[in-house]
Amino acid sequence: MPHEIRRIVFTNAETAKALNAYNAGRNLKLPKGRIIKTKIASENDSYDPGPERIPVTMQEKYHIRKNKKSVTITFFNEDTFEHLDYHLRADVITAMLIDFCLAEGIIIPSAGEKDLGTTELNIALDIMLDSATKESSAALKLDDS
Numbered sequence: 001m002p003h004e005i006r007r008i009v010f011t012n013a014e015t016a017k018a019l020n021a022y023n024a025g026r027n028l029k030l031p032k033g034r035i036i037k038t039k040i041a042s043e044n045d046s047y048d049p050g051p052e053r054i055p056v057t058m059q060e061k062y063h064i065r066k067n068k069k070s071v072t073i074t075f076f077n078e079d080t081f082e083h084l085d086y087h088l089r090a091d092v093i094t095a096m097l098i099d100f101c102l103a104e105g106i107i108i109p110s111a112g113e114k115d116l117g118t119t120e121l122n123i124a125l126d127i128m129l130d131s132a133t134k135e136s137s138a139a140l141k142l143d144d145s
Contacts, residue, residue, distance in 0.1 A: 006127040007117060008106065010097060012036060015123055018100035019073070022092075031084035033077035038123040040090060040116060041070040062108070064094045065115040071123070090116045097125045 010018070012035040023030060058064065069090045074083055094114050101108045108114075112129035 002131045004112075004129040004131045006112075006129070007124050008097075008101065008127075009119055009122055009124045010100075011122060012038070014100065015073070015097075018096050021100060021103065022096040031075040031077065031086055032079070033075040033082075033084065035073055036076045036083070037072075037074040037121050039072050039074075039118055041072050041087070058095050058098070059091070061110055062095075062098055063111065063113045064091050064098070065113055066091060071116065093123065094125065097123070101125070 015038060016035045019030065019035075059066070070087045071090050071093045073086045073088070075086065076083055094116055097116075098108055098114065100106075109127065109129060112127045115126050115128070117124040117126045
């Protein structure tokens with residue numbers, strides 16, 4: 001069966017909007033400033049991504065890959081000219097981006113494994129699906145709830 005990979009790349013402004021929406025009602029201590037870079041920490045990095053977890057129901061519904069890697073979000077504080085790093089678990093960022101897509105009307109299939117990727121400076125949501133063929137009965141289903 002063929003596989004389909006879809007990649008949605010987010011600008012830093014969109015990532016900030018998603019992070020702020022995710023943080024509404026939570027008390028994450030985010031640095032002041034604008035996001036200038038996001039990257040997935042390497043296996044050798046010893047950052048603690050913190051205790052933040054995503055709801056199990058969302059993890060199961062959207063097939064978010066369980067990932068204990070950390071994502072480093074770099075903020076630039078224009079008042080102090082400092083670069084400040086903030087760390088979150090990759091699966092938390094994945095859930096945050098899915099929420100953002102649904103809120104913005106971007107269709108995300110509930111089927112297919114979701115994981116994070118990066119471009120040079122931006123974060124991306126990768127969706128891996130098994131594509132339906134004439135011989136298979138599994139059709140692509142979209143969930144826009």
